[in-house]
Amino acid sequence: MVDQKITPLEFEKPLALLAQQIELLEKQIGEGAHPELENDLDRLNQQYDQLKRSLYSNLRGIDHLALARHPQRPYTRDYLGRWDSAWIEMHGDRKGVDDPAMVTGLLRMGDHKVVVCGTQKGRTIHEKKNCNFGMPQPEGYRKALRLFQHAEKFQLPIINLIDTPGAYPGLAAEEHNQAEAIAVNLRELSGLTVPVISVITGEGGSGGALAIGVANRILMLEHSVYSVISPEGCASILWRSADKVAEACTAMKMTAREIKQLGVADEVVTEPLGGAHHDADFAAEKLREALVRHLNELTKMSPKELRKDRQNKFRRLGAFVES
């Protein structure tokens, strides 16, 4: 019942404490020492379930952020492998770089054949470093663009999975013009005539996320977040204090439900209670069902309609007063 392998987050500490007590009690009962404690155990288990439900239905922005960044959260490759164990990975920008932080390939999903692109964080230290903690280089965005063009040529739908702190603020990245790499992707994605669905699976960090986020449908996992700047960056600029991350999270309205209320996300996809990392299979299946449903809808549209639909979606976004 209590998943021991999952590292508890700060806000999950009360739950973890309770779980420890339950475990202790179970051990004692198991050893036959205090069979009269069984009632206590039942009560504790009930408390645990209650606390869990109430905890996860009253999460603050910063709690979602913590879940979105949970080190055990499923990453792009975890989803792809579950959806199609025979998916075909494609590599490289053809110009000197294969960015491991951007995974691209061909995949079957239900009756649909799709091109997939996704940012990839690493699990092990070596992977993390290799994937630059999920921050693609300009060449990563250009690799994605190559696959978008492949999809357009063969009229294949595109699914993008987004889980990135953003583009990498590095010397080479600026030298190789990451601003241009992102901008070109925004422009070219908007012109495609195939269905494009983007999913924020974890962190949706600024322009680096949007670079594969110009889609007909934007889905967000329940605990994922999407923001114009990292909450840390926002706190340090507007509050001039690194301690105000929670305030920045709240102010920016970056949770899945808020982003949907703002008209940016089209659907919030339910995660297992406690977050996708508690049951990656379940999370992958839920997301898969949602994707197939949207694919079924979008593939009914004509190429021209698809392009127009996507351009209209972004044309409408924004809030202003016209006097």
Add this chain to the structure above:
Amino acid sequence: MVDQKITPLEFEKPLALLAQQIELLEKQIGEGAHPELENDLDRLNQQYDQLKRSLYSNLRGIDHLALARHPQRPYTRDYLGRWDSAWIEMHGDRKGVDDPAMVTGLLRMGDHKVVVCGTQKGRTIHEKKNCNFGMPQPEGYRKALRLFQHAEKFQLPIINLIDTPGAYPGLAAEEHNQAEAIAVNLRELSGLTVPVISVITGEGGSGGALAIGVANRILMLEHSVYSVISPEGCASILWRSADKVAEACTAMKMTAREIKQLGVADEVVTEPLGGAHHDADFAAEKLREALVRHLNELTKMSPKELRKDRQNKFRRLGAFVES
């Protein structure tokens, strides 16, 4: 009459010797020492003119090669500046590199507005190094491609000037996939719907030359050369000797007239006697006249015709027997 600033080539040595004698004689006569030598001077001058004409009408392949590589030969920028002192240079591949070995820009020529691309050798030691002796990097070919696409968008004719030993055989060039850069240019040039004219102004070295050489019309300056491999490379592979460059030049049929006979070049453009470096203004004007003439013809064709014309031109090239 004798141009002193021009460095004589090996095969021009007899001419240079004669020029020295004439100069000596002129000096003596000028000093009033031997006025009776005036007849000798006339005779020598006649000899000089005769030798010059006969020398330049009986050049071997390796002599053309030497002229094509003459350090004082006009380079791309020398032509562009003479054709339009107000030409507008465009820079960069937008992805991190501006290759000085590939010059690109916008230029007016007669009533025509054209996009120009050209390989650039350096004149000074600093320039030579900067331009990598006229050998573009992959990013140089991609810079040219960007301009080709610009020309296509705005339906501007393209003029390419070629004077390059070839692509650079370097580590970074291979890493950045120069083969792909060249191949993509070949494919994309063939698909353009605007007039493309390429001119071999000096050395046309292999794939690195062809990368901006897929044109509706291929012009060659009288002493320019065009070959599938450098004569030095050919000699070392087939003759296994660096001394056999002259033989390789002859065997490969790489002079302007030979390339025209093989159906590859469409026109040989006359150079001043002794080579373009003897009178760059004249050479530039002659080439300009030829270019305007071809532009006038090509701009009468429809976009579709232009593409078809270019594809047909290369489709026909080759020699084989069909039994």
Add this chain to the structure above:
Amino acid sequence: MFCSRGFLSENSFQRAAPRPEGLSDNDMDLKEWFANRKKKQEQAEVKQPLTTEEYCALWTQCFQCRELLYTKDLRENLHVCPKCLYHFRVGAEQRVEQLTDPGSFEEIDANLRSSDPLGFVDSEPYPKRLRDAERKSGLVEALLSGTATMEENPVALGIMDFGHFGGSMGSVVGEKVARLIEHAEEKRLPLILFSSSGGARMQEGILSLMQLAKTSSALKSFHDAGLLYISVLTEPTYGGVTASFAMLGDIIIAEPGARVGFAGRRVIEQTIRQKLPADFQTAEYLLSHGQVDMVVERTKLRETLVQLIEFHTKQNKPKSGSSQQTEPVIPGRAG
């Protein structure tokens, strides 16, 4: 009229613009300089007919070479230091004056105002910050857009003003850029956008980020229509503006010394833990790294833009009776 630290926008000459976020303050304050100077002069010979404020109106110190410049001369030289070519920041209205035929500029979409979709509050509510920014800068938004003629060539022109809210792009800037692009496409006008921005406007959250997609998407249609877009990068252009319309020009021009990038210098230095080259992210650095087509001095910007517009829009007219070889006359070129 107020004194200015050269580093600030030319707006500050007239409007005491708010200190843009994220800019360093290590330059010498001109008022201080005058105060010191006055003190010295008073000690020597007491003969000081002008007040400090009057002095400031007349003189401007160059941020780069520290030369004291006669403000009127500086303005006539388009706010470029005649000594060291330092390009002072200029406001959108001044750009219009510098670039367009007199009286030809017609503003569009002047009636768009920011709202507060998130109810955003940090130390102050966003609406109050907006009112303050408007009062201080005299501008209602960070972008001025409209149509004009340049040497009789009609153009669609959008100019960002760093003086308002650090040139940040929120919904209004995004909407105005998108409408300008659509207007230019409909009328088949060449489009010129001047960028100057600290990035997306945090106070409008994710909706600001979406303006990157909105503007880039509008440029896709514009591009496919075969129309000309010239992007001009001016000091400073960062973040979401760089990563959208600023980098999508058919031709990209930068003003000398302008700093342009995606991530800011300080963020990068903190990330990679090493000092960056001094010229990092300057216009000249961008040029040598293939990111811009040309760096053009402000005093030659107008003629360059006209030349480029005429090159890409005017049909070739065969001159009757003239030879094909005649050098064409390019209007607007000094030589």
Add this chain to the structure above:
Amino acid sequence: MFCSRGFLSENSFQRAAPRPEGLSDNDMDLKEWFANRKKKQEQAEVKQPLTTEEYCALWTQCFQCRELLYTKDLRENLHVCPKCLYHFRVGAEQRVEQLTDPGSFEEIDANLRSSDPLGFVDSEPYPKRLRDAERKSGLVEALLSGTATMEENPVALGIMDFGHFGGSMGSVVGEKVARLIEHAEEKRLPLILFSSSGGARMQEGILSLMQLAKTSSALKSFHDAGLLYISVLTEPTYGGVTASFAMLGDIIIAEPGARVGFAGRRVIEQTIRQKLPADFQTAEYLLSHGQVDMVVERTKLRETLVQLIEFHTKQNKPKSGSSQQTEPVIPGRAG
């Protein structure tokens, strides 16, 4: 049957192929190895029932791991060393056998022969070299082209053979590639080209260079027709072939260990005057440098090609009565 140094083409097993130009000769000669062994054995106990030639027909030494392999097993493993996965070079006909449905391959353009447009002579005239190459390799050209089916999927297939004239591309190879592309476009077939080449054929001079343009141009039309082209890079692919059709695949696959580049390793080392990394220009190096989509072992090549073809050509058939969530069956996959 002849003995082979593993480094040479599998052709050499049957045809004693000419030594390809530009390849090193530092590997141990197998005959020598046997001679030594025999000598030793004779010294010990004289019991040697097979002649050297018979031995060679039965056994092959792996070039990489030096293991002695039973030739029949090696052939059944598609000439991939079962110990170290070294990929022996194979000829075009063998590729056809390995890849296509039995009996499905129909060659086209078999009647094209090289001519001698330049009258090229070095130490020998080009026509004589051609005759020698044909006699030694049993092939009339360096490319075999035709149509076939792969697990019932019709394809246009072109395979270069390094065994003929070092796989060099002259007019015939260029013409055959162009015709194959045109044929594939007309019949709307997926196209697969296997490259293996030392580059353009010098003996046909500038006309060889023009084959780069001819083949790339044909691929432009093919590409615009929305058809699938898979390029397979095999040991070795260099020069003009790399710089044309080999690098233009929608998908590019390389065989493990295959060396692919534009300029040759030795030329680069002479130019830059430094040693290159050991894995420079190998398939694996290309993969990590973003130049190929995947490196696929020969034993999995056929199923990968079929999978890719079916992915890009077959229409999605909604399975009647089955749920959308059912994992699709991908034919030709081992698991």
